[in-house]
Amino acid sequence: MGGEIKSVYRLLLKEYGEQGWWPINNFYSRSFKKRKRTPEERFEIAVGAILTQNTSWENAKKALHNLREADALSGEEMGKLREEELARLIKPARYYNMKAKKLREFLRYDGPPERERMLGIWGIGPETVDSMLLYAWGKPEFMIDAYTKRIFSRLGMCPKDVEYEELKKMFEENLPEDAALYNEYHALIVKHAQEHCRARPACRGCPLENICEKKGIERQ
Ligand code: SF4
Incomplete structure (x- = not known):
């Protein structure tokens, strides 16, 4: 096998x-997989991993664009948004009310980037956790x-x-x-x-x- x-x-x-992979601000780079991610990149990837659940990357990309335009692509700024406002910004990613809740749950997580712990975040299943750990933290998952x-x-x-x-x-x-x-x-x-x-x-x-x-x- x-x-x-x-x-x-x-x-x-x-x-x-x-x-x-992973595209940062829609930019693909062959060197990305070998280098350490910045905290800003990690956040963008983790948010993208939630936004792309049950929808195409094209839709997730539009939602990321809206967040970037609204200066809300950081934990601190996103945390200041009301849930309805966050949902409005991520509307192109579909299931936006649910995804806004998931993003807020993710923002509340202050534990380490560990699979078992992160699987405890509401709304974040193994596929999303593994994509975060692999692409945002460069962990072999x-x-x-x-x-x-x-x-x-x-x-x-x-x-x-x-x-x-x-x-x-x-x-x-x-x-x-x-x-x-x-x-x-x-x-x-x-x-x-x-x-x-x-x-x-x-x-x-x-x-x-x-x-x-x-x-x-x-x-x-
Ligand atoms: S397209 Fe898929 S099913 Fe067809 S030969 Fe390739 S891998 Fe197999």
């Missing part, structure tokens, strides 16, 4: 190149999303209804404990889900076609 997981990574990297489940179940490497923690463990046990690698791998998974392994997959020309079992999809 370890060899297959590494092969998928190599093939995706060869096809798409480095993705430069592999994050799983619906794209990861879709691609790796079609490849035949996990069941379609695999549990979050089980799939996370599969990656972490078969890859070196390396935050920069996890950063790039997840970004490549997202890219691949957008380019080829979409809901209706475009298998022709897919860089993984030779190793894919195409489980659960009609033969093309």
